[in-house]
Amino acid sequence: MRRLPALIGGSVRRKTMGVVLAVAFVTLLVNALVLTVYEVRTYREARLVEARAQAEILGRAAASALAFNDQKEANAALATLKARADVVAAALYGPDGRVFASYAPHGTFTGDVVRASRDIVEGGQRLGSVEVVTRSGLRERILAFAGILVAVMAVALGAALLLSAWLQRVLTQPILDIDAAARSVIERRDYSVRARRTTDDEIGVLADAFNRMLGEVEASHGELRDADRRKDEFLATLAHELRNPLAPVRNALYLMRVAPPDDPSAIAARAMIERQVGQMVRLIDDLIDVSRITTGKLALRRERVEVGAVARSAIEAVEPAMRARQLDFQASLPSMPVYVSADPTRLAQVYLNLLNNTCKFTEPGGRVRFELALEDGMLVGRVRDNGIGVPTQQLAAIFQMFNQADRSLERTAGGLGVGLALARRLVELHGGTIEAHSEGEGRGAEFVVRIPALGAEPGEAAGALPPRRAGNGRRRILLVDDNADYVDSLADVLRADGNEVRVAHDGKSGLDAARSFRPEFAFLDIGMPGMNGFELARRMREEAATREAILVAITGFSQPADRVRGREAGFDRYLIKPVEIEAVKEILGA
Amino acid sequence: MRRFAALAAAWLALFTGQAGAQPLPDAQEHEVKAAFLYKFPAFVEWPSRPAPEVPFVIAVMGAPQVAETLRGLAEGRRHNGRAIEIREPVDSQGVNGAHMVFVGAAVAARLPGLARALAGAPTLIVSESAGGLDQGSMINFVISDARVRFDVAVDNADARGLRISSRLLAVARNVRGGRP
Numbered sequence: 001m002r003r004l005p006a007l008i009g010g011s012v013r014r015k016t017m018g019v020v021l022a023v024a025f026v027t028l029l030v031n032a033l034v035l036t037v038y039e040v041r042t043y044r045e046a047r048l049v050e051a052r053a054q055a056e057i058l059g060r061a062a063a064s065a066l067a068f069n070d071q072k073e074a075n076a077a078l079a080t081l082k083a084r085a086d087v088v089a090a091a092l093y094g095p096d097g098r099v100f101a102s103y104a105p106h107g108t109f110t111g112d113v114v115r116a117s118r119d120i121v122e123g124g125q126r127l128g129s130v131e132v133v134t135r136s137g138l139r140e141r142i143l144a145f146a147g148i149l150v151a152v153m154a155v156a157l158g159a160a161l162l163l164s165a166w167l168q169r170v171l172t173q174p175i176l177d178i179d180a181a182a183r184s185v186i187e188r189r190d191y192s193v194r195a196r197r198t199t200d201d202e203i204g205v206l207a208d209a210f211n212r213m214l215g216e217v218e219a220s221h222g223e224l225r226d227a228d229r230r231k232d233e234f235l236a237t238l239a240h241e242l243r244n245p246l247a248p249v250r251n252a253l254y255l256m257r258v259a260p261p262d263d264p265s266a267i268a269a270r271a272m273i274e275r276q277v278g279q280m281v282r283l284i285d286d287l288i289d290v291s292r293i294t295t296g297k298l299a300l301r302r303e304r305v306e307v308g309a310v311a312r313s314a315i316e317a318v319e320p321a322m323r324a325r326q327l328d329f330q331a332s333l334p335s336m337p338v339y340v341s342a343d344p345t346r347l348a349q350v351y352l353n354l355l356n357n358t359c360k361f362t363e364p365g366g367r368v369r370f371e372l373a374l375e376d377g378m379l380v381g382r383v384r385d386n387g388i389g390v391p392t393q394q395l396a397a398i399f400q401m402f403n404q405a406d407r408s409l410e411r412t413a414g415g416l417g418v419g420l421a422l423a424r425r426l427v428e429l430h431g432g433t434i435e436a437h438s439e440g441e442g443r444g445a446e447f448v449v450r451i452p453a454l455g456a457e458p459g460e461a462a463g464a465l466p467p468r469r470a471g472n473g474r475r476r477i478l479l480v481d482d483n484a485d486y487v488d489s490l491a492d493v494l495r496a497d498g499n500e501v502r503v504a505h506d507g508k509s510g511l512d513a514a515r516s517f518r519p520e521f522a523f524l525d526i527g528m529p530g531m532n533g534f535e536l537a538r539r540m541r542e543e544a545a546t547r548e549a550i551l552v553a554i555t556g557f558s559q560p561a562d563r564v565r566g567r568e569a570g571f572d573r574y575l576i577k578p579v580e581i582e583a584v585k586e587i588l589g590a
Numbered sequence: 591m592r593r594f595a596a597l598a599a600a601w602l603a604l605f606t607g608q609a610g611a612q613p614l615p616d617a618q619e620h621e622v623k624a625a626f627l628y629k630f631p632a633f634v635e636w637p638s639r640p641a642p643e644v645p646f647v648i649a650v651m652g653a654p655q656v657a658e659t660l661r662g663l664a665e666g667r668r669h670n671g672r673a674i675e676i677r678e679p680v681d682s683q684g685v686n687g688a689h690m691v692f693v694g695a696a697v698a699a700r701l702p703g704l705a706r707a708l709a710g711a712p713t714l715i716v717s718e719s720a721g722g723l724d725q726g727s728m729i730n731f732v733i734s735d736a737r738v739r740f741d742v743a744v745d746n747a748d749a750r751g752l753r754i755s756s757r758l759l760a761v762a763r764n765v766r767g768g769r770p
Contacts, residue, residue: 065761068626068740069622122629
């Protein structure tokens with residue numbers, strides 16, 4: 001039944017009342033009909049039985065009159081019927097059916113009658129028959145019956161009406177209560193309003209759900225207000241922070257206008273302008289990062305990096321500030337190379353951010369420790385200080401955007417309060433976690449960053465190569481170099497030794513060749529146009545098919561920084577041009 | 591043919607007495623009396639009930655027409671499940687063992703002697719002569735208002751242990767010695 005008929009459609013109120021009334025009416029009607037039919041039949045039956053009995057008695061009484069043709073006696077017998085007011089006629093018949101005597105006190109009678117006739121038999125002889133006609137009173141009976149039923153139905157329907165009115169109130173009142181609560185919330189924007197739960201039924205469940213939802217709305221409304229407030233404060237602080245450096249810059253510019261260029265004060269002024277502008281640039285860079293993060297446009301350029309290099313760049317950047325504040329700064333890095341899949345610039349930014357913070361929040365003469373270690377497959381970086389610490393209840397809140405732990409502190413330390421929020425987002429994008437620990441104000445703080453580490457290359461620590469493949473000296477070797485003459489001749493030499501050698505003359509085809517050839521060794525020229533050796537090495541390390549190869553960089557650059565870069569890109573060895581064949585063979589054979 | 595006519599007349603006689611209670615012109619007196627005789631046993635109780643194979647014996651003396659009509663009425667019928675036998679004895683000996691005896695007017699003089707001979711026996715004696723009840727019969731036919739009627743002597747019946755139904759008494763013209 002998809003839709004209730006229009007009769008009882010409409011509101012819940014009308015529906016419930018309609019259903020109750022319909023049920024009551026149908027029940028009563030069926031009941032009345034069945035009872036009426038039953039009553040009619042049993043009544044008729046009873047009247048018939050009565051009439052038959054009457055006929056029987058009469059027959060016996062009149063038997064002799066009939067037998068011996070005594071009409072007087074027959075009439076006398078019939079006359080006894082006078083006592084029965086409901087008998088309207090009677091007759092005695094001879095054996096051939098002809099009337100012997102009859103009785104009709106009121107003449108012919110029109111109305112419902114019941115006829116009963118019996119044979120009169122005495123001593124085995126059929127003497128004739130008797131018929132008695134009585135008023136059945138069926139019509140009156142039915143009318144009376146119907147009258148009672150109608151009255152009962154009316155009373156019952158009335159009761160049903162009252163019941164359904166009560167029922168619909170029970171049902172609809174709680175619903176209307178919820179509706180009233182909803183309206184009050186909307187009109188007054190008062191999210192603390194709750195609906196009253198008055199019943200224990202499904203509507204009560206609805207009321208509870210409604211209140212939970214209101215609770216959510218209230219909470220998120222509160223959060224929005226807080227966020228809004230923080231944003232306002234942020235804007236105020238931002239304006240302040242941008243304005244701050246401009247005043248001294250203006251003074252410096254004025255000074256430079258009036259003083260000669262090589263005057264010490266002019267030199268100092270230029271230096272100060274540089275510092276302040278640098279400060280502003282950093283501030284604005286942070287802002288740009290923040291905006292990128294909030295709009296989801298911050299993308300990482302992840303590569304396989306060795307964390308030592310990343311850490312060192314952060315350490316270098318913060319050292320001047322540490323010195324300026326006379327802080328005892330020490331760092332310890334892992335003894336073996338640890339690789340992570342990370343954006344080196346951003347990762348460095350995270351560590352730098354934390355280190356800058358410790359600078360800001362540690363008293364001069366304080367101690368700062370920076371430790372990087374590999375623990376359970378995670379790269380764990382800890383920045384510890386014995387500075388002003390963080391109150392315990394704020395340990396989670398300090399990572400919120402625009403949150404500045406303590407307003408008074410913030411005035412002295414400067415900053416927009418976005419650093420930690422930024423750091424957390426960057427760490428999360430790397431698939432890691434960041435935590436703050438502190439025993440309270442004045443008790444120092446520790447920040448811990450965890451990032452999943454990549455599996456180390458076997459034998460990397462000692463610089464040892466993987467053990468030689470068992471069996472034949474036949475190796476699969478890939479050579480990639482844009483200097484065709486050089487690389488082709490090297491390939492011939494290696495083939496003469498029984499190796500299987502493939503050659504590519506640029507990075508792209510080298511990558512394709514590596515995928516299909518799956519070399520055990522790959523010698524990659526760094527300085528190639530298009531995809532250079534570093535890029536090629538990174539890509540090979542990223543793909544499962546080519547990851548296991550031993551990568552050797554061939555390059556003309558020999559600075560240590562280049563070696564670091566090579567390591568970072570994933571090379572196992574570094575050869576300087578011109579490459580001697582012995583060096584190659586040593587790598588192959590080792 | 592005669593038999594059939596007699597039978598038809600007798601059946602007609604069974605319900606004489608339309609509104610005017612006039613006897614049907616072709617219902618003969620002997621036919622009415624035979625019909626009455628045929629019905630009397632239904633309203634009389636004999637003291638003992640014999641076995642069903644014993645027939646109900648009606649003796650008719652000095653009324654051959656009644657006997658013949660009775661035979662026609664009783665043919666193929668039963669009284670209380672027993673066969674009906676019509677005898678026409680010529681002397682009192684032949685009456686022994688009969689349950690009902692009709693003494694015709696022709697032999698009315700024999701009534702007292704018959705009553706004496708049957709003294710104590712549960713035999714219903716019906717007569718059609720004046721003073722018959724005084725001479726010992728229980729039921730006596732009379733003609734009253736051109737109709738066949740009868741008188742009943744309950745005391746005579748009582749003496750023989752016969753019970754006559756009050757319904758029969760109700761239609762009798764006169765009842766003698768009735769029970770209260």
